[in-house]
Amino acid sequence: MACGDQLKQWVKGNVSACPSSMFIFDEMDKMPTDLIDSIKPYLDYHGTIDGVSYGQAIFIFLSNSGGTEISKVALDFWKKGQNREEINLMDLEKDLTLSVFNNEKSGFWRSSLISEKLVGFYVPFLPLEYKHLVECGLAEMKARGMRPDKDVVERMAKDYSFFPVEERIFSTQGCKMVSKRLDFYL
Template sequence: MKAAHLCLLLHVFLTASVLVHTFDPLTTTVVLGIGATLGRTIYNYLHESCDPKWITFNATGLQADLERKMFGQHIASRIILKAVTGFMSNDNPKKPLVLSLHGWTGTGKNFVSELIANNIYKEGMDSSFVHVFTSELHFPHAKQFDTYKSQLQQWIKGNVSNCGRSMFIFDEMDKMHPGLIDSIKPYLDYYDKLDGVSYRKAIFIFLSNAGGENIVQTALDFWKAGRGREEIELKDLEALLSLSVFNNKQSGLWHTSLIDKNLVDFFVPFLPLEYGHVVQCAMAEMNARELPPNLKVAKQVAKDLVYFPKAERVFSVKGCKTIESKLNYYT
């Protein structure tokens, strides 16, 4: 239906262009006006813009994605669903949404960022309103610290000026130069506008391995005590997590005013994954590739990963990080 609609618009636009050369000047002016309007319509149809046609939050879709595609992260899934749904349902938030996701590699931090984007933006992670910064790529040299601060401020301001519903994802926060992220602190605060720009509808997501040791230790303590991982609650980790990240000199959030001024809305812990979760990851990857489900292969892939503690083999060292490449070997 959409394709037919677009073809009709193009047909009318081309017809109008031909008619320009047929009629008198007055009629030509009218036809040109119609053609210009149709041209703008076609452009807006094809090009992403900052409006509900391209940016519409799908709360049901996010919930379904978290339930079906996120494995072993009951705390993270619950927090993210409530935080994002509450924020996107508010037409006049007091500040941007700021989420800090923590955990070892392969536990789902990048993946859940993708799920959030997919359920807000029609183009998902390919949206021109989703911006990803990677520390080692965008901020590699300590000597250029001041330059990075200025550039980061300009990037954030420019993109939010273009679309208030922008999303900024900062990957590898544990490798970011301490103090750099503080350069955007005013944009995350409770200001109505700064230099005529409102940042209140933007979303900022920080991804970091920092604090992962504390999360792992808590999961181990529960396991050793014979308690299920589902018994772990946010209160068991959030205060410990924010404190460890704040005091970690290897973290981009070290002594940051974002924590000191309580501008991070949620510190979201990602628990280490167990064998059963890795099997689920392998099965999900098969489904994504439209391969026939093969539980035997999924178990073999999961079995060949490295687990800790070494004797008990409870938690996957790399989570589901290498599932995609390992599945290539077995299929």
């Protein structure tokens, strides 16, 4: 059985058992092109397919594709003296959609999910500033049951790589790495 057929069967089986199933496809940028199109019928505007309704199912696609465009917009905002928090979806959606659709390495390359506008919403993850890394570190310490220590977290955050290199505005990595890096500073 082909991968696309296996994926369709897996989705159908889960939705048949639980109509409000949630599917998270991580690292779409590493997924073979055309594979995700195999589930297009389940995201399309059909009432039921083979007696199964997919209207309550939620599909979440995570990808690093489009990261360059997101970083460019964030940097453009900074150069204009605007805060990162002022960036809204309208500032990103068109370029992000085109980038993901036209990137041969995205998993969504030339995907009918994009061309037929079946992706309902984009949630871009903006690059983090130094202050965000500190917040992540303090939250991680609290989650571990530790007393948050701002000095420790600030030392950790200062050792991150930033871009542009001269100005050190945005971190090249996100909060995921904080839990791993924090151990070296405790």
